Each structure stands twice: as C-alpha cells, then as structure tokens.
Amino acid sequence: xxxxxxxQLQRHLGKDFLPxxxxxAFFQVISAHYEEIDRERTLLENALVVNSQELTEAxxxxxxQSEQExxxxxxxxxxxxxxxxxxxxxxxxLGCNRAFExxxxxxxxxxxxxxxxxxxxTALADTLQKTDQQMLALRQPSLSEEWVTYPDHSRVCLExxxxxYASMNGKLLGLIGIGRxxxxxKRLEDEMRVATMVYQHSDEGMLVTDANNHIxxxxxxxxxxxxxxxxxxxxxxxxxxxxxxxDKNFFQEMWLALDTTxxxxxxxxxxxxxxxxxxxxxxxxTLYTDAKSVHGYVALFSDITExxxxxxxxxxxxxxxxxxxxxxxxxxxxxxxQELKKEHRAGLSLALLLIDLDNFxxxxxxxxxxxxxxxxxEAARRISTCARESDTVARLGGDEFTIVLPxxxxxxxxxxxxxxxxxxxxxxxxxxxxxxxxxASIGVTLYPADATEVEQLLKNADQAMYxxxxxxxxxxxYFTQSLQESAQNRLRLLKDxxxxxxxxxxxxxxxxxxxxxxxxxxxxxxxLRWQHPERGMVGPIExxxxxxxTGLIMEIGDWVFRESALWVKRWIELCPDGFQVSVxxxxxxxxxxxxVYVQAWLNHLSRLELAGQSMVIEITEGLLLNADSRxxxxxxxFRDAGVQVAIDDFGTGYSSLSYLKKFDIDYLKIxxxxxxxxxxxxxxxxxxxxxxxxxxxLGLKVIAEGVETEQQRNLLxxxxxxxxxxxxxxxxxxxxxxxxxxxxxxxxxS
Ligand code: C2E
Ligand code: CA
Ligand code: CA
Numbered sequence: 158x159x160x161x162x163x164x165q166l167q168r169h170l171g172k173d174f175l176p177x178x179x180x181x182a183f184f185q186v187i188s189a190h191y192e193e194i195d196r197e198r199t200l201l202e203n204a205l206v207v208n209s210q211e212l213t214e215a216x217x218x219x220x221x222q223s224e225q226e227x228x229x230x231x232x233x234x235x236x237x238x239x240x241x242x243x244x245x246x247x248x249x250x251l252g253c254n255r256a257f258e259x260x261x262x263x264x265x266x267x268x269x270x271x272x273x274x275x276x277x278x279t280a281l282a283d284t285l286q287k288t289d290q291q292m293l294a295l296r297q298p299s300l301s302e303e304w305v306t307y308p309d310h311s312r313v314c315l316e317x318x319x320x321x322y323a324s325m326n327g328k329l330l331g332l333i334g335i336g337r338x339x340x341x342x343k344r345l346e347d348e349m350r351v352a353t354m355v356y357q358h359s360d361e362g363m364l365v366t367d368a369n370n371h372i373x374x375x376x377x378x379x380x381x382x383x384x385x386x387x388x389x390x391x392x393x394x395x396x397x398x399x400x401x402x403x404d405k406n407f408f409q410e411m412w413l414a415l416d417t418t419x420x421x422x423x424x425x426x427x428x429x430x431x432x433x434x435x436x437x438x439x440x441x442x443t444l445y446t447d448a449k450s451v452h453g454y455v456a457l458f459s460d461i462t463e464x465x466x467x468x469x470x471x472x473x474x475x476x477x478x479x480x481x482x483x484x485x486x487x488x489x490x491x492x493x494x495q496e497l498k499k500e501h502r503a504g505l506s507l508a509l510l511l512i513d514l515d516n517f518x519x520x521x522x523x524x525x526x527x528x529x530x531x532x533x534x535e536a537a538r539r540i541s542t543c544a545r546e547s548d549t550v551a552r553l554g555g556d557e558f559t560i561v562l563p564x565x566x567x568x569x570x571x572x573x574x575x576x577x578x579x580x581x582x583x584x585x586x587x588x589x590x591x592x593x594x595x596x597a598s599i600g601v602t603l604y605p606a607d608a609t610e611v612e613q614l615l616k617n618a619d620q621a622m623y624x625x626x627x628x629x630x631x632x633x634x635y636f637t638q639s640l641q642e643s644a645q646n647r648l649r650l651l652k653d654x655x656x657x658x659x660x661x662x663x664x665x666x667x668x669x670x671x672x673x674x675x676x677x678x679x680x681x682x683x684x685l686r687w688q689h690p691e692r693g694m695v696g697p698i699e700x701x702x703x704x705x706x707t708g709l710i711m712e713i714g715d716w717v718f719r720e721s722a723l724w725v726k727r728w729i730e731l732c733p734d735g736f737q738v739s740v741x742x743x744x745x746x747x748x749x750x751x752x753v754y755v756q757a758w759l760n761h762l763s764r765l766e767l768a769g770q771s772m773v774i775e776i777t778e779g780l781l782l783n784a785d786s787r788x789x790x791x792x793x794x795f796r797d798a799g800v801q802v803a804i805d806d807f808g809t810g811y812s813s814l815s816y817l818k819k820f821d822i823d824y825l826k827i828x829x830x831x832x833x834x835x836x837x838x839x840x841x842x843x844x845x846x847x848x849x850x851x852x853x854x855l856g857l858k859v860i861a862e863g864v865e866t867e868q869q870r871n872l873l874x875x876x877x878x879x880x881x882x883x884x885x886x887x888x889x890x891x892x893x894x895x896x897x898x899x900x901x902x903x904x905x906x907s
Contacts, residue, residue: 358377435462
C-alpha cells in the first residue's frame with residue numbers, strides 16, 4: 158500500500174520534483190523497509206504460534222520500526238509544498254500534510270476522521286463531495302481547478318488532483334488529493350487573454366518585427382488599415398508600406414530615436430496595398446532581451462487620414478474664401494507680412510493693388526445673389542489670370558479683391574497688370590441667360606516708398622482706390638502723387654500712340670556710321686522719332702516700351718523697316734562701294750508666332766530689288782540668351798537672305814561669346830557707356846580693346862557707339878575698331894538732311 162501511495166505521489170509531483178537518482182534511492186529505502194516489515198511480520202506470525210511472549214517482544218520491536226518509517230514518510234509528505242490529503246471513500250480524512258493543515262487552519266489530529274462538512278461551508282463541501290464521488294465511481298484520477306479561501310482570507314486557485322487508491326487486491330481504500338497553488342499562473346493566463354483580446358479587437362493597427370525588422374506578427378486592424386494580409390507581409394521589412402512622401406532624413410531620425418531611446422512617435426504618410434496614400438499616427442517601441450540587446454519592435458498606429466483631411470478643411474475654411482477659392486483677408490495678411498519681410502531682406506519693392514468692382518451692388522440687387530455669386534467667381538478667375546505664380550490674389554470680402562506684386566523692378570509692370578485687370582473685367586459676363594457688365598477701380602500703393610506696415614499699405618491702397626473711383630472709374634490710381642502723374646502721362650501717351658502711325662506722326666531719323674580708317678560714311682542707323690501734335694518730338698526711350706507692352710511695336714517696327722529700306726534704295730545708288738542701314742528691333746518682334754513680318758520684309762526688299770546685305774538688324778544680347786525656336790528661325794531667315802545682324806549695346810548685358818558664333822552675328826556695337834570713359838578709365842579702354850580683338854578673331858566687325866570726341870575716335874581707331882557712330886560725326890537727322898550729308902561726304906577726296 159505504501160508503494161502504491163508513493164508511485165501516485167511521484168506521478169503527481171512529476172519526475173522532475175526530485176532527481177531520478179533520488180527518487181530511486183527514496184524508493185529503495187522505502188521498499189527495503191516494507192520488505193523488512195513483511196519479512197518480519199511473517200516471522201512473527203510464525204513465532205506467534207510458538208511463543209506469544211516472543212510475539213509481544215517482536216510486536217514492540219515492530220512498532221518501533223514502524224514509527225521510524227512513519228516519521229520518514231511524514232517528513233517527505235510534509236516537505237511537499239502542495240496540499241496533500243487522503244480520505245476514506247466516504248470522505249473522512251485519513252491524513253494530510255502540513256500544507257493542507259495550513260489551508261484548513263487545524264492540525265492533522267483535528268482533521269483526521271472529519272469530513273469537509275466540518276470545515277467548509279455546506280455548499281462547497283457539497284460540491285467537493287460530489288467531485289470526490291464522481292472520481293471514485295470512475296476510479297480514474299481527475300483534475301479540477303478550485304478557488305479556495307485560506308483562514309487568513311487570502312484567495313488562491315488550486316489545481317486539484319484526485320486519485321483513488323486501492324489495496325493490493327484491488328479493494329478501494331479511499332482517495333488521495335493533491336492541490337497545487339496556480340494563482341500566479343492563472344493571473345498570467347488572464348493577462349495573456351486580455352492582451353490577446355486587445356490585440357485582436359483593437360482599432361489600432363499593431364505590427365511586431367524581429368531584431369532585423371522583419372515582420373513577425375500583425376493584428377486584424379493592421380490588415381484592415383494597410384490592406385495586406387499576414388501572409389503577404391510576414392518576413393518583410395515594413396518599408397513595403399512606404400509612400401515616398403518622407404525623405405531619407407525622416408527615417409534616419411526615426412532610427413536614431415529608436416536606437417537611442419527605444420521609442421519613436423510621430424505622423425507618417427504610408428501607402429495602402431491599393432496604392433492609396435494615407436496618414437497615420439505611429440508609435441514604435443523597441444523590445445529588449447534580458448541581456449539588453451534588441452529583441453524586436455512593436456508598432457502601434459491608427460489611420461488619421463480623415464482627421465488630417467478635416468484639419469485641412471478647417472484650415473482651408475479659415476484661410477480661403479469658400480466662394481471663389483481665393484485666399485481670404487486673413488491669409489492675405491499672412492502672405493503680405495511674409496512678402497514684406499522678404500522684400501525687406503532683398504531690398505526690393507512690392508505693389509499692393511486694391512481692386513473694387515464698381516457696379517457690383519446694382520447687379521447683385523437686380524439679378525439676384527445667385528447671379529452675383531457667379532459673377533464674383535468669374536471675376537476672381539479673370540483677376541487671377543492677370544497675376545503671375547509668385548503674386549498673391551485674394552478676396553478681401555464683398556466685391557473687393559487684391560493683388561500683391563512682389564519683387565518689383567519698375568512700375569510699368571504694375572500698370573500693365575492693373576490695365577489687364579481693368580480690361581478683363583470690362584468684358585461682358587455671360588451668366589446663364591444674363592449678360593452683365595462690370596468695371597473696376599484699382600488703388601495702388603508701393604512698399605517701401607508709401608508705407609512699410611500692412612495696415613498703412615491697406616489704408617493707402619483704399620485711399621488710392623477712391624481716387625480712381627472719383628476719376629470716373631475703370632481706371633487705377635497710385636497712392637503717390639508723382640507716380641500718379643507719370644502714370645497718367647504714360648496713359649495719355651499710350652492713347653495717342655494708338656493713332657500715331659495712321660496719323661503719320663512717325664519719322665525715321667538717320668545717324669551716320671563712319672569707317673574709322675577712311676573717315677567715310679558707310680552706314681546709317683535708323684532711329685525712330687514721334688512728332689507728337691502737342692508735345693513736339695518724343696524720343697523712342699519714352700514710347701518704345703509702351704509700344705512693346707501693347708504690341709503696337711509690331712506695326713511700328715514694320716513701318717520703320719519698310720521706310721528705311723526705301724531710303725537705302727536711294728542711297729545705295731549714290732554709293733559705288735555699297736551702303737547699309739541698320740534697323741533696331743525689339744525682342745517682342747522676334748517672339749511673334751509665325752513669320753509674317755520677316756517674310757514680308759524680305760519680299761519688300763526683293764520688290765525694291767535690294768540685296769539683303771543692304772540691311773542690318775540690330776538685336777540685343779538678351780534675345781540670344783533666351784533664344785527659342787521662334788527667334789532662331791527668324792535669325793536663320795535673315796542670314797539666308799543675306800540680311801546682316803548686329804548686337805546692340807554690347808557689354809551691358811550677359812556678353813556671352815558662345816552665341817556670337819552660333820548665331821552667325823556680323824557686327825558688335827560697343828555700348829556708349831564704354832566709349833564715354835575710354836580716355837579716363839583704363840578698364841573701359843582695356844575692355845573695349847578686348848572686345849575688338851575677340852570680335853575680330855570670331856570674324857565680326859566692331860562699331861563703337863556714342864563717339865563724341867576726337868580722342869575717343871583716335872583711341873578706338875588705334876585699338877582696331879572698324880566703325881564709329883556718334884555726335885562727333887553727326888546727330889541723328891531727318892533722311893533729307895542725311896542724304897545731303899552723304900552727298901557731301903562722297904565728293905570729299907579720301
Ligand atoms: P540705340 O539703338 O542704342 O541707339 C543709339 C542711341 O544713342 C540713339 O538714341 C542715339 O540718338 C543716341 N546717340 C547716338 N550718338 C550719340 C552720342 O554721341 N552721344 C549720346 N549721348 N547719344 C548718342 P535715340 O534715338 O534716343 O534712341 C534710343 C533707343 O531707342 C535706341 O538705342 C534704340 O534702342 C531705341 N530705338 C530707336 N529707334 C527704334 C526703332 O525703330 N525700333 C526699336 N525697337 N527701337 C528703337
Ligand atoms: Ca541701335
Ligand atoms: Ca546702342
């Protein structure tokens with residue numbers, strides 16, 4: 158019986174409870190004892206018959222031995238931390254160990270013979286009894302978990318093993334119970350269960366990687382957000398989610414944080430499996446091993462795209478006008494402040510245009526708000542088309558708009574924009590079945606000339622806008638008086654310029670160009686003059702820019718060319734060694750699409766039976782620098798026809814040599830500014846000499862402009878300059894005078 162008990166004890170405690178050798182030793186000791194006891198019992202039983210006296214002695218000897226064995230067994234079972242008890246099949250306790258005594262709160266002596274009903278409440282005792290009975294009926298060990306309360310009121314969970322024990326001949330003797338405290342294990346299991354629940358059901362995406370940052374686990378939300386299933390991402394680097402919106406630096410900083418603090422938190426744009434880019438808020442924690450090396454990473458994230466979008470919407474609503482989509486007053490002020498700072502740093506100016514729609518209120522009242530809204534949207538669109546990318550167009554409210562023109566070089570740009578706005582807004586508005594006509598008044602103020610603060614600039618522009626309104630609307634006004642006057646002046650000039658050609662108010666003057674070695678007139682430059690009926694002679698410096706802005710330069714330039722060709726025709730017949738007239742052209746003429754004028758000019762020359770060589774086209778350096786196909790095509794056309802090309806004002810622009818050869822240029826005209834200081838500034842002398850040498854090397858001839866003194870002419874001649882032009886020889890003059898001069902020159906013997 159003891160052996161059976163021991164085996165069951167061993168089975169429950171597990172082989173690992175004691176090392177195998179110890180179990181064996183333990184068995185051997187116990188077995189030896191029992192064998193001894195059995196042997197002795199047999200002997201004694203035999204002797205009993207013989208000698209009852211001996212029997213008594215033997216019995217007492219046996220008792221001593223039995224007590225020793227009992228003590229050994231006792232100490233073994235008492236040192237087991239699990240609860241251990243044995244009961245009769247009826248439930249009366251036969252014995253227990255110390256741990257069980259502690260649980261019941263009574264010594265073994267007080268437990269033996271009692272049942273659970275003596276210590277526990279009836280309900281519990283009842284259940285325990287049933288469990289015992291079931292197990293005994295099946296004669297099979299059973300395992301159950303029971304929550305019990307100790308006398309000190311602590312509650313623990315016991316894993317109860319009940320097992321029947323029987324005598325050698327199979328008679329059921331009772332049951333053994335072993336209870337193990339599994340409270341801590343239960344707690345961990347619960348924690349695990351909760352963690353798993355959170356992991357599985359959380360709205361947050363979770364992703365776990367190993368130390369090499371390869372994905373080892375993701376939760377359902379991660380799949381939902383990214384669109385990838387576990388199988389698609391396992392073993393991969395989370396890089397697969399990259400949208401490319403963050404640069405290398407971003408990720409470098411993230412890893413730096415993870416390496417140093419083990420933690421990173423931030424917002425990031427990723428890409429879903431379906432290609433969609435989304436925003437997420439991401440937290441990454443590093444997992445460490447006990448040895449403090451990286452074990453892996455846990456990423457928690459949530460999709461915040463909608464939140465971002467609504468933030469953006471809120472930002473848009475706060476900063477943009479919902480009707481027109483233009484920046485609103487608030488955004489406008491922000492931008493203006495920024496621009497003012499930039500201009501301040503760069504030492505540049507800025508213009509603020511305040512645009513007010515003159516008769517919007519009437520339209521709104523008569524056609525209704527709906528039509529009024531449509532009109533504002535269209536007006537906003539038209540205004541925007543007048544601005545460059547870098548300008549700010551805003552709606553300040555009602556029918557008031559503004560344009561900020563930064564990095565201002567000259568005021569003609571402001572005026573061009575203002576007129577464009579006024580012109581575009583005065584075109585009819587087709588709104589459904591209605592047609593509406595608007596006009597606009599614009600007030601202009603300049604930073605820093607008029608004011609340096611936003612508030613003051615706005616006031617100025619407002620004031621100027623009212624001046625414009627009072628002037629009869631459909632116009633603009635500067636805040637500054639002098640600017641206003643010159644703008645008005647230009648405006649009047651512009652108006653007059655439109656009719657000047659038809660009214661035959663233009664005249665071409667000619668200035669001789671002299672061969673510096675012979676002193677003879679070989680060429681002339683055609684210079685345009687405007688005989689204004691009231692103002693008298695207006696110089697090209699004043700009206701050419703206006704003609705360029707309005708496009709009138711096309712017609713005017715055409716007239717100059719044809720007129721000049723007519724005069725060359727006369728003079729070439731006078732000059733046996735040939736004669737050339739050079740005509741100034743504007744870059745605007747070269748940007749003409751199609752080649753109407755160039756072809757017409759060449760036709761004009763052939764009608765006059767003039768060789769191309771009798772004409773020179775003067776262009777500026779800047780034109781070549783920005784030469785596109787329109788420019789190169791025209792230059793080629795001229796070259797093919799023999800018309801020569803001169804670079805005007807050479808040295809003032811970019812002066813790049815490479816294009817001189819590329820575009821087959823014939824003449825360089827050294828700018829007046831160099832010639833002026835030839836005698837006094839050694840640099841200018843050196844530069845002029847260098848230009849001449851370089852030009853000759855490239856096969857170009859050089860014409861010096863603005864030659865006013867003998868000294869300048871001599872220096873230029875010494876430097877090898879081919880031709881000279883300037884007041885020293887003659888001022889520009891009407892063709893009739895020029896012709897007389899040419900004739901005089903022809904009769905002078907060389
Ligand atoms: P530009 O082509 O450099 O013309 C030379 C300018 O220098 C002319 O001024 C001429 O009168 C002036 N000039 C000539 N010799 C001297 C001198 O010794 N001293 C000084 N101080 N000045 C001298 P102008 O006639 O007032 O023409 C000014 C500019 O207008 C021209 O400069 C040219 O760029 C432009 N221009 C003139 N006519 C036309 C034209 O028909 N079409 C185009 N697109 N531009 C023209
Ligand atoms: Ca010129
Ligand atoms: Ca020039």
